[in-house]
Amino acid sequence: MTEKIILQAQKHLPNIDLKLISQGAEALVFQTKTHPYSHHPNLKNHQNFIIKFRPSKPYRHPKIDLQINKSRTIGEAKFIYKLNKLGIESPSLISCDFNNGIIWMENLGSYLPNGNISSFKNWLWYLEKNNLDCTSDEVKDVCFKVGELIGRLHLNEMIHGDLTTSNVILTDNDGNWKPALIDFGLSTFSGLAEDKAVDLYVLERAITSTHSVFADKYNQWLLDGYESVHSSKEFKKIGKKKYDETIRRLEDVRLRGRKRSMLG
Numbered sequence: 001m002t003e004k005i006i007l008q009a010q011k012h013l014p015n016i017d018l019k020l021i022s023q024g025a026e027a028l029v030f031q032t033k034t035h036p037y038s039h040h041p042n043l044k045n046h047q048n049f050i051i052k053f054r055p056s057k058p059y060r061h062p063k064i065d066l067q068i069n070k071s072r073t074i075g076e077a078k079f080i081y082k083l084n085k086l087g088i089e090s091p092s093l094i095s096c097d098f099n100n101g102i103i104w105m106e107n108l109g110s111y112l113p114n115g116n117i118s119s120f121k122n123w124l125w126y127l128e129k130n131n132l133d134c135t136s137d138e139v140k141d142v143c144f145k146v147g148e149l150i151g152r153l154h155l156n157e158m159i160h161g162d163l164t165t166s167n168v169i170l171t172d173n174d175g176n177w178k179p180a181l182i183d184f185g186l187s188t189f190s191g192l193a194e195d196k197a198v199d200l201y202v203l204e205r206a207i208t209s210t211h212s213v214f215a216d217k218y219n220q221w222l223l224d225g226y227e228s229v230h231s232s233k234e235f236k237k238i239g240k241k242k243y244d245e246t247i248r249r250l251e252d253v254r255l256r257g258r259k260r261s262m263l264g
């Protein structure tokens, strides 16, 4: 099945080297050494790029399938484009082929010493498994920066929609980790405190379920970062108001989550 989908991708990307790095329900992600049209001056990693491909689903009517794939690809590309314009850390958009469900973007990942891609999740796991100091200033700083990043996203009324620790990539910035967001397949534009609270809750749950020992600390540092951008001068009183509304909602969302897990 996967081979068939890879062939489908290759058909739309003739003579392009494709190395499959991830396969989800919605899309395949490839790494490629080929740039679609030229050398891009803003790209930091000139070695390789990411191609996200949404394959057609044989069980859908071909016309509807094309529409769905096209609108999801356009939606994701628009979101990335807006993030790029706002300077919110995310892959630079390089090229799109909406009709064939293809987005070509910057590859933000680097590798951890164990060979895994430097997602926030893999990095925390790496520290925990190797008994490294999980409460160091470095960990605190990375968590705080992730919180700041989400704060900036939300202050621009943008919702990630699938904020797990795998969807935060740590980019290597001269030896310092700098978080960036990826995977905007479920992203939306919304100013609602409820939507922002759900984003925060999803991340909080992801951290609690996969990094239970230090989860409280990580979550607190994240929220500290989230609060700090809301109280910065740039956003004046409105930032504080938005922060209070979102955190109040977060309490409600947590309560709903607890009730649901008690009911099974």
Ligand code: AMP
Pocket: 021, 022, 024, 027, 029, 050, 052, 091, 105, 106, 107, 108, 109, 117, 119, 166, 167, 169, 182, 183, 184
């Ligand atoms: P996605 O389907 O967008 O969640 O991507 C699946 C996986 O591919 C992610 O968990 C990352 O490991 C990798 N990936 C996707 N986009 C990028 C990117 N721009 N830079 C680095 N890795 C990426």
